[in-house]
Amino acid sequence: MTTPVRPSDQTPAPAHGPASAPLGVAAIGYAFMGKAHSNAWRNVASFFDVPAFEQKVLVGRDAESVAAAAAKYGWAESATDWRSVIERDDIHIVDICAPGWMHAEIAVAALAAGKHVLVEKPLANTIAEAEAMTAAAAVARANGVQSMIGFNYRRVPALALARELIAEGRLGTVRHVRAAYLQDWLSDAESPMTWRLRKETAGSGALGDIASHAIDQVLFLLGDAVTEVTGRLHTFVNRRPGVDGLEDVTVDDAAWATLTLASGAIASVEVSRVATGQKNSLKLEIYGDKGTILFDLENLNELGFLDATAPVREQGFRRILVNEPEHPYLEAWWPQGHIIGWEHTFTHQIRDFLLAIRDGSQPSPSFEEGLNVQHVLAAIEESAAAKSSLIQLSPKPTSTATEGA
């Protein structure tokens, strides 16, 4: 589907001039993620001290629709040919909000043109594409050109706090994690075909779409690596209405996995897009020998914490309202208790990306981290195809620095 992508050996230095010159931004895609990212670009400088930038151009396929979206979302202009946009001298950042099958081709070309790249998850649809992107990112980084993958849930303040508490040893030795990401937008068997239901455009179904987030969270929260995987995939609705009648669904509706981590901890991952009644439920439970953390995206300002080192007669889950200036990212927002929402995670993501560009540091999660997740996704598919047999992985160490405020 995509043309082959190869990193060039030499990436030009970042294509912006004097430090004071605003960075020119182009976003590719203007639907769901294009809108969420545009909103973040529009408000990030109102809350955080970030380098100057300009929302230059929004790219889509339909000239009239993308022009209307550009006007609505604060972009100076619109375009329909991403290739000519990434070659422009006044574009320094390319924000890829297009479907997974386009990620590799755009990212490799943009990095080769010396543009900093933010790309939505999952990194790519195949390991080969993800490896090409990671190789291109490494070449570009050597020339000061940065790249990052948009696992935005790392920027939920409560989850950034959870990571801090785990790193500080507040849970002791983490024994096991339960990660469940459940949605129901495909529960209705009459729900129509989209690019998300075709293997050639989406790579996989619930697996790449939402297990990628859940696996990234396990790795982020624990600062760990996956060494073994078992998996199972299932498609409950095999044909759905397309433009010319029923079409085959070629991806999974739901996936299950167990992960062994290098630390010895075990994680279970369960994802579904047919979990009737569950709208966008990402639940994470982390169990250590000295405590437990609970998180639910539907209450994203809260963290449940049990300190098992307290006297037993005083123990119990406490609800931390993660809304104090001391908490990650929150000093910039509203007075304490004036809660934030899902869209703020994208603002935090843009903030961290811009600061990394300013500082010349590698933003996290890097493409290497995205590739690690991709290897876990591929191992789940491999295991599922082999009746859930155990698949070994050899994770490479990556920088997992958190960029939290």
Ligand SMILES: NC(=O)c1ccc[n+]([C@@H]2O[C@H](COP(=O)([O-])OP(=O)(O)OC[C@H]3O[C@@H](n4cnc5c(N)ncnc54)[C@H](O)[C@@H]3O)[C@@H](O)[C@H]2O)c1
């Ligand atoms: N971080 C998250 O929480 C989250 C949520 C949803 C989607 N995503 C990811 O974001 C990406 C996009 O998903 P989406 O839900 O926004 O999809 P979408 O279908 O809503 O939007 C895709 C956009 O890509 C554009 N596009 C497609 N082909 C193009 C081309 N050749 N040139 C220019 N534009 C083109 C379309 O016009 C559309 O604007 C995917 O990788 C998806 O996995 C992330």
